[in-house]
Amino acid sequence: MLNGFKILTVTHRQTSLQHIEKFVVTHSDETVLRARLEALKAEFGLAEMMYLATCNRVMFLFYSETVSPPNFQSNFFQHINPSLSEHFITENVTLYEGRAAAEHLYRVASSIDSLVVGEREILRQLREAYDRCQQWSLTADHLRIAMQGAVVAAKEVYTETRLGDKPVSVVSLAIRELLKTKLPNSTRILMVGAGQTNILVAKFLAKNGFQNVTVFNRTLERAQRIAISLNGRAFGFDELADYKEGFDCLIVCTGATKAVVDNQLYIKILAGETGKKVIIDLSVPNNVCKEVVANHNVHFIEIEGLRALAQENRSFREQEVTVANELLDLHLAEFVAAVRNRRIERALHQVPAEMKAVKEYAMNKVFKKEIDVLDDSARELLERMMDFMEKKCTGIPIKVAKEALAKPTSVFA
Numbered sequence: 001m002l003n004g005f006k007i008l009t010v011t012h013r014q015t016s017l018q019h020i021e022k023f024v025v026t027h028s029d030e031t032v033l034r035a036r037l038e039a040l041k042a043e044f045g046l047a048e049m050m051y052l053a054t055c056n057r058v059m060f061l062f063y064s065e066t067v068s069p070p071n072f073q074s075n076f077f078q079h080i081n082p083s084l085s086e087h088f089i090t091e092n093v094t095l096y097e098g099r100a101a102a103e104h105l106y107r108v109a110s111s112i113d114s115l116v117v118g119e120r121e122i123l124r125q126l127r128e129a130y131d132r133c134q135q136w137s138l139t140a141d142h143l144r145i146a147m148q149g150a151v152v153a154a155k156e157v158y159t160e161t162r163l164g165d166k167p168v169s170v171v172s173l174a175i176r177e178l179l180k181t182k183l184p185n186s187t188r189i190l191m192v193g194a195g196q197t198n199i200l201v202a203k204f205l206a207k208n209g210f211q212n213v214t215v216f217n218r219t220l221e222r223a224q225r226i227a228i229s230l231n232g233r234a235f236g237f238d239e240l241a242d243y244k245e246g247f248d249c250l251i252v253c254t255g256a257t258k259a260v261v262d263n264q265l266y267i268k269i270l271a272g273e274t275g276k277k278v279i280i281d282l283s284v285p286n287n288v289c290k291e292v293v294a295n296h297n298v299h300f301i302e303i304e305g306l307r308a309l310a311q312e313n314r315s316f317r318e319q320e321v322t323v324a325n326e327l328l329d330l331h332l333a334e335f336v337a338a339v340r341n342r343r344i345e346r347a348l349h350q351v352p353a354e355m356k357a358v359k360e361y362a363m364n365k366v367f368k369k370e371i372d373v374l375d376d377s378a379r380e381l382l383e384r385m386m387d388f389m390e391k392k393c394t395g396i397p398i399k400v401a402k403e404a405l406a407k408p409t410s411v412f413a
């Protein structure tokens with residue numbers, strides 16, 4: 001029943017992120033991407049195809065009853081990137097077929113297969129990928145049914161399980177700790193470092209309405225980029241020692257391997273203030289020296305504690321996967337029924353035309369001689385009877401099939 005459904009995929013589970021890039025369909029714009037996908041679909045005779053690329057997965061979902069592994073995988077990805085060797089492709093690509101393909105799609109949509117279980121972003125990416133391929137006429141009935149089922153199942157997993165309940169990123173946990181301090185949105189925040197982690201911190205600060213952020217970084221341009229996103233100010237790291245405006249919260253996160261905020265520097269940026277300060281240090285190793293924490297009035301939020309909490313929350317999410325899988329099993333059973341129903345519906349579409357053909361064959365060939373000798377009223381009666389029979393007989397298989405389809409199905413084909 002599900003044999004035509006297939007997924008070819010490369011994910012963070014079996015390969016490194018750098019390797020995943022090699023399987024991406026490169027393109028300069030949407031027109032080029034469309035043309036490349038259309039060419040792939042035509043080259044491999046795929047009835048339907050959908051393509052998803054994220055930073056940790058490349059996935060082709062397609063419907064084809066003729067594709068046969070193992071050469072298919074190599075040929076397919078060599079068409080995308082001719083520099084890939086057969087060995088490299090075999091090592092990194094997984095092919096799912098039939099029920100396994102449906103299961104994988106449902107697990108991806110529900111974020112069970114994600115790098116961070118419970119991250120809902122994948123569902124949005126999947127839907128956008130489908131919408132795009134559908135607009136480009138790369139998909140049809142089969143993938144429509146598969147995607148509809150996957151979206152419904154994923155939404156139920158997100159609402160009925162606690163898969164995404166507890167934050168698992170140290171940055172979101174740090175901001176949660178900051179919010180617990182009840183500092184107002186106007187609180188004076190100094191941010192030291194402007195790398196990837198602090199870019200994320202800045203997004204969370206903006207989302208929570210913090211409006212008074214000053215960024216210091218070795219490379220001024222990076223500090224400026226973050227400051228612009230927060231309507232804040234930016235300075236070079238060297239200028240931190242001369243900063244005289246005081247602060248309420250200090251967020252430090254750089255790639256330095258020893259403390260960049262020592263006691264001497266800290267006293268300078270205190271600018272004579274004595275109130276309690278919040279310090280968030282997300283660097284590994286810590287970038288705020290121990291002396292600062294020991295000698296001053298601070299609420300210290302540091303990465304080790306947050307990491308432990310993140311791990312605890314990750315384990316919690318993993319436990320919820322069992323519940324999610326049980327839900328997905330129910331939805332997969334519905335998917336099989338939906339595919340079967342659609343197949344029967346498509347087959348039944350031919351019934352009226354077939355019935356009409358039988359009637360016309362009987363009237364114009366088999367019984368032609370006998371009909372030709374009938375008078376007008378007899379011929380008219382016969383035609384009316386034949387029309388009546390055609391109509392009634394056409395309805396019978398449709399009625400029977402509808403009754404059969406209404407019965408619940410839970411067995412996988």
Ligand SMILES: NC(=O)c1ccc[n+]([C@@H]2O[C@H](COP(=O)([O-])OP(=O)(O)OC[C@H]3O[C@@H](n4cnc5c(N)ncnc54)[C@H](OP(=O)(O)O)[C@@H]3O)[C@@H](O)[C@H]2O)c1
Nearest residue numbers: 193194195196197198218219222253254255256282283284
């Ligand atoms: N990425 C994560 O998911 C994550 C999560 C938690 C903690 N961390 C930790 O956060 C720290 C930063 O990670 P990241 O991913 O944000 O790094 P990143 O993107 O490489 O950025 C590093 C930042 O640190 C600055 N920096 C590097 N060496 C410095 C030095 N000696 N003195 C002053 N500034 C220096 C860089 O300044 P320039 O712009 O001038 O180069 C840049 O702003 C690391 O300790 C990491 O372990 C990362």
